[in-house]
Amino acid sequence: HSTLSRLPEFVFGMLLAKNQKLEKLFFVTKPSTLFMGIFITFLGYTLFFIPVLVPVSFLMFSIGVYLTGIQLSQSFIKNDHIARWLMKLKEGTYSLYLLHIVTITFFVKVSRELILKYFFIDADILNALLILFYSVFALLILRIFENKYYSLISVK
Numbered sequence: 001h002s003t004l005s006r007l008p009e010f011v012f013g014m015l016l017a018k019n020q021k022l023e024k025l026f027f028v029t030k031p032s033t034l035f036m037g038i039f040i041t042f043l044g045y046t047l048f049f050i051p052v053l054v055p056v057s058f059l060m061f062s063i064g065v066y067l068t069g070i071q072l073s074q075s076f077i078k079n080d081h082i083a084r085w086l087m088k089l090k091e092g093t094y095s096l097y098l099l100h101i102v103t104i105t106f107f108v109k110v111s112r113e114l115i116l117k118y119f120f121i122d123a124d125i126l127n128a129l130l131i132l133f134y135s136v137f138a139l140l141i142l143r144i145f146e147n148k149y150y151s152l153i154s155v156k
Contacts, residue, residue, distance in 0.1 A: 040064030
């Protein structure tokens with residue numbers, strides 16, 4: 001897919017940054033908004049399989065994931081235990097961003113082949129679970145590496 005197919009997402013991001021009504025829709029926590037985010041995410045995923053609608057699919061998927069993420073994070077921030085855990089995870093996100101394509105793709109592929117060989121499970125559900133699992137795992141591991149790195153280079 002060309003980079004131009006991601007252009008609607010970029011335009012939406014600019015609109016979200018400038019439009020206060022749109023911003024209010026995203027940042028007010030309501031169960032209906034959470035369900036709307038989940039619905040838009042699945043709609044975007046479904047549209048991906050229609051080649052003409054791929055740019056719309058990327059846009060819908062991004063909006064849905066962003067909306068769902070904001071709604072969940074607003075809910076989680078109220079729980080101190082979960083908030084502290086998420087604060088620890090956030091420290092490894094930059095490393096994960098730099099390595100995510102290589103590491104997660106490799107581990108998901110290897111794990112998927114092994115699991116499908118021995119267990120009967122829907123491939124799409126398995127992919128989603130593996131990506132989620134390896135994302136959290138990578139965040140934890142990369143956080144340890146980042147802390148070690150910063151402890152070695154810190155000036156005392």
